[in-house]
Amino acid sequence: MSKRSPETEPVLWRIGEVAKLTGVTTRTLRYWEELGLLRPSNHSQSGERLYVATDLSRVTRIRKLQDLLGLSLAEIQAVLGTEAVDVLDRVHSEIDAVDLSPSRRKELLDEGIVANDQLLARLDETLSRIQAFRDERAAVAGRLRKSRAELDEKPKAGAANGSRAARR
Amino acid sequence: MSKRSPETEPVLWRIGEVAKLTGVTTRTLRYWEELGLLRPSNHSQSGERLYVATDLSRVTRIRKLQDLLGLSLAEIQAVLGTEAVDVLDRVHSEIDAVDLSPSRRKELLDEGIVANDQLLARLDETLSRIQAFRDERAAVAGRLRKSRAELDEKPKAGAANGSRAARR
DNA sequence: GGTCTCATTGACGTTTACGTTATACTTAGT
DNA sequence: ACTAAGTATAACGTAAACGTCAATGAGACC
Secondary structure (H helix, E strand, O other): OOOOOOOOOOOOEEHHHHHHHHOOOHHHHHHHHHOOOOOOOEEOOOOOEEEOHHHHHHHHHHHHHHHHHOOOHHHHHHHOOOOHHHHHHHOOOHHHHOOOOHHHHHHHHHHHHHHHHHHHHHHHHHHHHHHHHHHHHHHHHHHHHHHHHHHHHOOOOOOOOOOOOOOO | OOOOOOOOOOOOEEHHHHHHHHOOOHHHHHHHHHOOOOOOOEEOOOOOEEEOHHHHHHHHHHHHHHHHHOOOHHHHHHHOOOOHHHHHHHOOOHHHHOOOOHHHHHHHHHHHHHHHHHHHHHHHHHHHHHHHHHHHHHHHHHHHHHHHHHHHHOOOOOOOOOOOOOOO
16 A cells, blocks of 8 residues: 555656657756756655656657647647646656546546647658648659759750740 | 840849748848848849849749758758759749859759658658657557556446456 | 839848846854 | 765856847938
């Protein structure tokens, strides 16, 4: 019935360890906290920030939203609704979730599902926009190679004329 | 042999028109010029900037590189090598390309092909990174819905217990 | 030919997302 | 216990990418 499990790792990381593990600086971690974007789940009695596993994954999630979607921290704050999305992690580590009533649990799950689906939709939209741009460029690549091939095929054409192949 | 074609549109746009057509502000256009990122191809005798069609498409290309790939203007400047990529446009409007020697034309084409291919590679890389993130989130979505379904199926389980289904 | 609209060149201001000291206090190792 | 390394708060600095005046000038219109 005790809270202590036998072979659990530190479970709590200091800010410098988090920095090394995630690749973000301590300054950035404090800054994000200042914005309300990431609050360490624990503190030592002396005031040191102590992060848990879900905090770490939140860090990497924030970075991905920045890098992959180009979201501002304000937008990320909206997307990550302060709690709902963390359910995504917590729900599967029953350690933390044990003290939730089933109804509250259900609530959080629904919230998390909605948030996650919105994120998914956004990812898909971004993907298709980039895909469209990619297709444009691929088409250009094809035309360029064709032009280039024509230049090699018939270099005998008048010097003042370019590739006029099937134009009009 | 004259340079004037019969029924061509204005062909030259003032900065305000470019702004409305492309959606970027006049300030931004001047700023980009300051960086050497976009030089209007013409000027009126009074010093007004006059843009041509390839300038316009360069504007939208810059914006896409910013928005879709999150590149800095410095990176964009590198990617768009000041001339090579513009060949992509110019090469197909033979109007401008007529006065190029075939050898120079070939040179520019090869340059353009390389640049465009690099851009394509970068797009593909970005696509796969986002795709990976998307897949992660899709997997989470599945697990969440499963957890949610289990909560509905057997609400009779102990209140202190969550979804323990097939765990270990 | 006065008024409007748009453009030009400065120059200073702003926001975002941190970096960089500075100073003081814990914690960790020997 | 002493020293080195890590952390805390606070405050100032910075780079990128523009926004926002301000003063001035050229064109267009009635």
